[in-house]
Amino acid sequence: MRGCKMQESVKVAVDAMGGDNSPGEIVKGTIDALLERPEVEVFLVGRQELLEKELEQYQYPQDRLHIVNAGEVITNDEAPVLAIRRKKDSSIVVAMSLVKSGTADAFVSAGSTGAVLVGAQLVIGRIKGVERPPLAPLIPTMDGVALLVDCGANVDARASHLVQFAKMGSIYMENVVGVKNPRVAIVNIGVEEEKGNMLVKETFPLLKNCNEINFIGSIESREIPNGAADVIVTEAFVGNVILKLYEGLAMSLVKKIKQSMTATPLSTLGAALVKPQLKKAMRGFDLAQYGGAPMLGLNGLVIKSHGSSKGVEIKNSILQCIAFKHERINEKIAANIAVQERI
Numbered sequence: 001m002r003g004c005k006m007q008e009s010v011k012v013a014v015d016a017m018g019g020d021n022s023p024g025e026i027v028k029g030t031i032d033a034l035l036e037r038p039e040v041e042v043f044l045v046g047r048q049e050l051l052e053k054e055l056e057q058y059q060y061p062q063d064r065l066h067i068v069n070a071g072e073v074i075t076n077d078e079a080p081v082l083a084i085r086r087k088k089d090s091s092i093v094v095a096m097s098l099v100k101s102g103t104a105d106a107f108v109s110a111g112s113t114g115a116v117l118v119g120a121q122l123v124i125g126r127i128k129g130v131e132r133p134p135l136a137p138l139i140p141t142m143d144g145v146a147l148l149v150d151c152g153a154n155v156d157a158r159a160s161h162l163v164q165f166a167k168m169g170s171i172y173m174e175n176v177v178g179v180k181n182p183r184v185a186i187v188n189i190g191v192e193e194e195k196g197n198m199l200v201k202e203t204f205p206l207l208k209n210c211n212e213i214n215f216i217g218s219i220e221s222r223e224i225p226n227g228a229a230d231v232i233v234t235e236a237f238v239g240n241v242i243l244k245l246y247e248g249l250a251m252s253l254v255k256k257i258k259q260s261m262t263a264t265p266l267s268t269l270g271a272a273l274v275k276p277q278l279k280k281a282m283r284g285f286d287l288a289q290y291g292g293a294p295m296l297g298l299n300g301l302v303i304k305s306h307g308s309s310k311g312v313e314i315k316n317s318i319l320q321c322i323a324f325k326h327e328r329i330n331e332k333i334a335a336n337i338a339v340q341e342r343i
Contacts, residue, residue: 009039010322013095013104016046017073018111020308023047026110027054029314034060037319043068043104045095070094073111076307080114084122092116096123099300106301106321108292110309117153120295120302127330129337130297132161134236135304136169137293138177139246143227147173147182150236151243151293152304157235159203162186163210168296168333169231170213175327176320181214185229187238188218199235207233212336291316294324297333301325 014030016023023046030042041064044051048069055065072090074083084093092111096119098104107124109116117135126133134150149169154161166184173182186203188196193204195218207215219229221242234242262268291313292305301324303317 015109028311141227185219
């Protein structure tokens with residue numbers, strides 16, 4: 001990631017009640033982020049008495065951590081639209097309202113994906129001209145990382161949506177990750193231009209004729225881990241399948257390697273010799289180190305972390321917000337979309 005100006009404060013509203021491991025791991029990740037980066041300021045949103053109890057075990061800069069009480073919690077089994085409209089005192093709605101008012105720059109949650117997606121549009125709102133905000137996580141490749149956009153927000157996307165995904169993803173990769181002139185590819189079942197479903201066939205020529213991106217054509221899913229492209233464009237159904245397969249395969253490979261390396265006394269001895277390098281290599285495929293998935297195209301940054309997030313992913317999700325603000329990603333997206341509208 002690019003270096004950031006240390007003097008500029010970044011204010012993040014964190015949903016302390018969302019996720020399988022709340023509030024403990026959320027609080028832990030928040031404290032770690034505050035201790036690592038002095039420009040971070042956090043509004044920890046949730047049930048005040050629970051948060052105060054969790055914080056008793058930590059030493060932290062109290063001037064940069066503020067508890068904001070929210071008495072309600074939106075669960076995964078609630079209808080997202082109804083929950084956002086009815087539970088105005090939920091940690092998700094209260095935290096997002098801090099972003100809407102300008103009190104906070106960004107919002108981080110490991111809570112209900114549906115509620116976060118709905119709330120982001122209803123409470124924070126889209127940048128003018130953005131048709132559909134996508135979720136765009138970083139995924140590991142042999143060469144570093146790629147941005148997968150969309151992975152869960154827009155299952156029934158149109159061609160015009162995918163073109164905007166490509167533009168916003170390119171802006172993010174170039175300015176936040178530091179990839180110059182990022183290569184953009186659309187997920188397909190072959191590299192030939194005539195292949196694909198109706199959505200891909202309609203989108204391909206639009207991307208090909210878009211001068212604002214470095215479009216390199218189609219990409220087959222097996223080439224994604226090899227780092228064949230920097231921005232991977234698709235609609236949310238396919239994107240979510242790719243992401244979940246990535247996660248499952250990574251966990252299975254780690255488990256299989258551990259089993260193989262401890263199967264015999266000789267393999268255990270060999271494992272001890274290669275353990276440092278193996279841990280370093282496997283760390284690159286740990287999705288938690290990249291934080292959550294930013295939702296691009298909103299009037300404020302929203303980061304959706306995994307529901308099972310531990311402290312390290314929450315910390316990294318908070319730290320994602322630094323480069324996003326310092327590089328003025330929303331302003332750059334808004335300027336790009338405004339040019340598109342004039343054309």
